[in-house]
Amino acid sequence: MKADSQSALRASDSEPDSTNTMNFSIITLGIVFLLIALRQIGNVRLHIWQIMIAGAAVVVVTDQISTSAALASINVVVMLFLFGMFVVGHALDDSGYLSHISYKYFRNAKSIDALMLYVLFGFGIASAFLMNDTLAIIGTPVVLLLAKKHDMSPKLLLLALCFAVTTGSVMSPIGNPQNLLIALNDGIKNPFVDFFRWLFLPTMVNLVIAFFFLRHYYRGDFHDAELSHTQEPIRDHKLALLAKISTVVILVLVALKIILVSFSLPFDFPLTFIALAAAVPVLAGSSKRWKILQEVDWHTLIFFAGMFVLMESVWLSGFFQQVLRDLQVNVASVPIILSVSVVFSQFISNVPMVALFQPVVLHAGGAIKELIALAAGSTIAGNLFILGAASNVIVIQNAEKRSRETITFWDFAKIGVPMTLIQCLVYWLSFRFL
Numbered sequence: 001m002k003a004d005s006q007s008a009l010r011a012s013d014s015e016p017d018s019t020n021t022m023n024f025s026i027i028t029l030g031i032v033f034l035l036i037a038l039r040q041i042g043n044v045r046l047h048i049w050q051i052m053i054a055g056a057a058v059v060v061v062t063d064q065i066s067t068s069a070a071l072a073s074i075n076v077v078v079m080l081f082l083f084g085m086f087v088v089g090h091a092l093d094d095s096g097y098l099s100h101i102s103y104k105y106f107r108n109a110k111s112i113d114a115l116m117l118y119v120l121f122g123f124g125i126a127s128a129f130l131m132n133d134t135l136a137i138i139g140t141p142v143v144l145l146l147a148k149k150h151d152m153s154p155k156l157l158l159l160a161l162c163f164a165v166t167t168g169s170v171m172s173p174i175g176n177p178q179n180l181l182i183a184l185n186d187g188i189k190n191p192f193v194d195f196f197r198w199l200f201l202p203t204m205v206n207l208v209i210a211f212f213f214l215r216h217y218y219r220g221d222f223h224d225a226e227l228s229h230t231q232e233p234i235r236d237h238k239l240a241l242l243a244k245i246s247t248v249v250i251l252v253l254v255a256l257k258i259i260l261v262s263f264s265l266p267f268d269f270p271l272t273f274i275a276l277a278a279a280v281p282v283l284a285g286s287s288k289r290w291k292i293l294q295e296v297d298w299h300t301l302i303f304f305a306g307m308f309v310l311m312e313s314v315w316l317s318g319f320f321q322q323v324l325r326d327l328q329v330n331v332a333s334v335p336i337i338l339s340v341s342v343v344f345s346q347f348i349s350n351v352p353m354v355a356l357f358q359p360v361v362l363h364a365g366g367a368i369k370e371l372i373a374l375a376a377g378s379t380i381a382g383n384l385f386i387l388g389a390a391s392n393v394i395v396i397q398n399a400e401k402r403s404r405e406t407i408t409f410w411d412f413a414k415i416g417v418p419m420t421l422i423q424c425l426v427y428w429l430s431f432r433f434l
Contacts (some may be wrong), residue, residue, distance in 0.1 A: 011012070026062045027318040028055050029310065030349065036386065037409035047400065048386075048393055049133040051304035061312040072170035073312035074305050077272050078177065081395075082304065084275025086296045088246045089137040090280040094292070095239035099232035102142045103361075107229045111223045113150070116214065119143065119160045120207050120372050124168025129254055130269070132169035132382075136391035139165065140398040144405070150227055154405040156218040159415065162392050162407070163210040169391075169421070170206075170375065171199040174257065179375045185358070188368055192262050195300060198372045202430035206380070206423045213419045246278040253277060300397040306392065311349050319354070320348055329401035331357075332364035334373045334431045338424050341377030346388050350378040369431060376427045384420040386412050395420045 018053040032055040039046050060070050092098035105122060109115040142155035169175030173183030173191035183191035215222055234240045253274040260268050283289045315321070329336050337357075344353045353375060361370050382389025386409055388394065400406050 007224070024062060025059055026193075026202075026312045026319050028058050028064070028371045029056070029314050032310065033228075033387070039408060040292045048308070048396060049299040052303045052310065053306035056309035056313075057103045058239050059283035064311040065309065065316060067231060069312065069316070070214065074308045074323065078390075079304060079430070080272045081275045082137075082294065082301060083139050084272070084277075084279040085134050086300075087248070087279040087282055087292060088243065088275070089141075090288070090292050090295055091239055091246065092138055093141045094236065094295075095243050096232055096235035097243050098138060098141060099145055100234050100240070102145070103229055103231045106146065109225050111203060111224070111226070111394050112150070113215070115227060116156075116160060116211055116222075119157060121168075123164040124203075124207050126375050127165040127168040128172035128175045129258075131174065132165040132252065132391040133276075133340070133394055134250075135165045136161065137398065138395040141402060144403060148407075153218055154220050154399070154403065155407055155411055156214060156221050158395055158399055158405065158407055159412065160210070160214055161394050162389075162412070162418075163214070163419070164207065164385055166379065166390050167203060167206050167210060167222060170379045171195055171203040172272075173375075174254070176350075176379055176389075177271075178350045178378045180227040182358060182371050182375045185362075185371060187372060190262065191334075192258065195372060195375070196371065196431055198377060198434065199427075200431065201434070202376075202426045205426050207423055209409070209426070210383075210419060212335075213411055213415050217415050228253050236288075237280075237385060239286050240287060245281045247327055249278045249281065251276060297398060297401060300394055301399070302309075303393055303397065304319065307349065307390075311352055314348055314374065315352055315356075320344060324360070325349070326369060329357075330364070332366040332370055334370065335428055336379040337361060337366075337370055337373045341374055342381040342384060342388075342420065345378050345381035348383055349387075350381055350389070354378050373431055375426070380420060380423050380427065383416050383423065384413075385409070385416060388416075 022044075035041075035051045036047060036048055039048075039051075047277070059065050060067060065073070066331070106115065106118055109118045121319075123135050123139050139161045140158070143152055143161050147154040148159045156280055169179070173179050173188075174194050179195070182188070183195070187196055253269075257269065257271075257274070259265070282292065284293065320347075324331075324340070331337070331340070341350070341353060341357060344357070348356070358371070358374060361374060366374075382392060386392045386407070392407075392412070396407050
């Protein structure tokens with residue numbers, strides 16, 4: 001089995017030998033991680049998008065990656081998807097409709113404990129069907145409003161949102177892009193059934209685990225006073241109607257895509273189409289279209305462009321491919337799959353990691369269980385560090401844009417590291433005994 005694993009790795013390596021660029025790309029990545037952890041140089045406060053785009057500029061200027069390769073590495077599909085969802089999210093928030101429907105959902109949460117469970121399970125389950133990045137976009141203003149209303153730490157609720165959308169998205173083939181990539185494999189005949197069979201129960205357990213971690217680290221915020229919710233008025237009824245139409249478009253198209261994928265029907269459409277189609281009612285029907293376009297979170301889109309370029313440079317260095325070759329382990333083992341995917345997703349992002357590791361697992365004899373373990377590991381990796389999931393960055397960028405609140409590298413890691421280790425153990429036990 002080890003020999004098969006190693007030959008599979010060699011077979012999957014199509015990139016040229018680029019050892020001359022290896023060290024500098026990895027050093028640049030390390031500096032980016034360090035700056036994101038510190039977020040400050042002297043009196044200068046740095047934003048995550050500034051750090052990432054600077055790292056991308058460095059590897060291009062120093063010829064670690066060619067300009068053409070850098071441009072080609074930018075995933076236009078992801079960028080357009082985020083753009084469309086940013087438009088819808090902004091319309092929902094600016095019209096007041098998002099706050100209005102949030103009241104209807106949270107009004108029965110009479111205690112801090114209940115409110116936190118509503119956040120974790122509500123956004124977590126929703127992310128399984130609307131994708132984690134989508135929920136990160138529309139969830140940030142909701143939790144910031146909840147924190148303000150109930151005199152809670154915004155960090156607590158922002159972290160709850162991050163952990164909810166990452167953890168919840170594990171259990172669905174359309175919960176995130178890497179799961180979709182795995183679900184499209186021919187060996188998974190009924191992805192929704194297979195994912196839910198293996199991952200629903202442990203994911204529910206892991207959402208409860210996230211609750212207890214947050215309750216422990218922010219126990220001062222869990223007071224006993226009964227919560228009183230007030231309904232927010234709709235500020236712009238026309239824009240709210242358009243935003244509601246956009247939301248219905250998203251739900252209908254997601255349901256349609258679930259049916260198409262589940263029954264392997266010949267007709268299909270990309271996820272990008274969902275987001276762009278949903279943005280059309282707002283951009284075509286609202287007189288505020290130019291204002292909405294101006295206020296789209298362009299900084300997060302810049303971050304993603306920079307991330308794609310930097311990660312491609314690191315990928316071309318061949319460093320992590322060589323590390324995999326040197327591991328000399330059974331890569332079709334569930335514990336190894338979980339471990340490798342959690343660790344490597346921190347450095348080359350989870351989608352490239354899955355693209356690299358999936359053929360390796362298959363060549364080593366992996367089947368449905370091993371592929372779904374790869375989905376679990378690469379997704380739950382987002383709970384370890386900030387850069388483990390794009391949804392974390394979306395939450396932080398939006399929070400910084402809307403308020404002075406943010407989540408530091410340490411705020412995230414002190415909870416994320418021990419919690420992710422326990423969550424990985426839960427998934428491993430589920431694969432062992434279910």
